[in-house]
Amino acid sequence: SQTIHQWPATLVQPVGSPLSLECTVEGTSNPNLYWYRQAAGRGLQLLFYSVGIGQISSEVPQNLSASRPQDRQFILSSKKLLLSDSGFYLCAWSRPGGTEAFFGQGTRLTVV
Amino acid sequence: QKEVEQNSGPLSVPEGAIASLNCTYSDRGSQSFFWYRQYSGKSPELIMFIYSNGDKEDGRFTAQLNKASQYVSLLIRDSQPSDSATYLCAVDRGTYKYIFGTGTRLKVLA
Numbered sequence: 001s002q003t004i005h006q007w008p009a010t011l012v013q014p015v016g017s018p019l020s021l022e023c024t025v026e027g028t029s030n031p032n033l034y035w036y037r038q039a040a041g042r043g044l045q046l047l048f049y050s051v052g053i054g055q056i057s058s059e060v061p062q063n064l065s066a067s068r069p070q071d072r073q074f075i076l077s078s079k080k081l082l083l084s085d086s087g088f089y090l091c092a093w094s095r096p097g098g099t100e101a102f103f104g105q106g107t108r109l110t111v112v
Numbered sequence: 113q114k115e116v117e118q119n120s121g122p123l124s125v126p127e128g129a130i131a132s133l134n135c136t137y138s139d140r141g142s143q144s145f146f147w148y149r150q151y152s153g154k155s156p157e158l159i160m161f162i163y164s165n166g167d168k169e170d171g172r173f174t175a176q177l178n179k180a181s182q183y184v185s186l187l188i189r190d191s192q193p194s195d196s197a198t199y200l201c202a203v204d205r206g207t208y209k210y211i212f213g214t215g216t217r218l219k220v221l222a
Contacts, residue, residue, distance in 0.1 A: 032208050043214035044156070044200065051208055059209070090155055094208070100146055101202075101210050103155040 002027035006091045006104030019078040023091030031093040033074040038088040086111045118213035126221050131188040133216050135201030144204040145184045149197045191220045
């Protein structure tokens with residue numbers, strides 16, 4: 001069966017510090033991978049998605065970047081965090097062909 | 113206009129009643145429609161999806177799709193307090209991007 005791992009679960013970072021969140025998927029090949037952000041009391045905002053290694057599509061211009069160095073690994077990064085980067089970050093995957101998406105457990109990021 | 117719109121609620125229903133959650137979408141090219149449940153502080157979990165016009169049933173849940181009206185709904189029969197959560201509607205336009213509504217908070221009163 002397929003599983004998705006996302007870490008860390010919680011993170012408190014000072015303004016201006018770097019960020020690296022990692023997500024890995026097991027039990028499937030060539031998944032579509034996604035990063036979403038959910039601000040407090042808000043819906044899910046699609047940040048990045050990837051249909052293959054090195055293929056990253058950005059949905060929202062911002063202080064973040066994503067990379068996919070391996071087939072089942074997706075990384076969200078920032079060089080300098082802003083207060084507005086606080087939120088609940090969710091990694092998700094779907095099978096090739098775009099069927100339903102499955103979410104990781106999420107990372108709650110607080111920028112102070 | 114938002115791509116996917118939901119009433120934020122809260123929608124309160126008594127235990128055992130039918131809860132009806134609604135979602136509208138703006139892009140007529142949308143192909144797949146999903147309902148997720150999200151408990152407070154947790155990640156969304158998939159309840160069901162629907163591709164074709166009409167109804168699709170899975171246990172106590174029924175998804176209804178009307179593409180002409182650009183409307184999708186979720187019915188929860190015999191609502192339980194454990195169903196209390198935020199329900200997210202999502203749409204896929206066939207471009208591998210899932211666009212979510214802001215969710216409807218459901219409260220099932222014991």
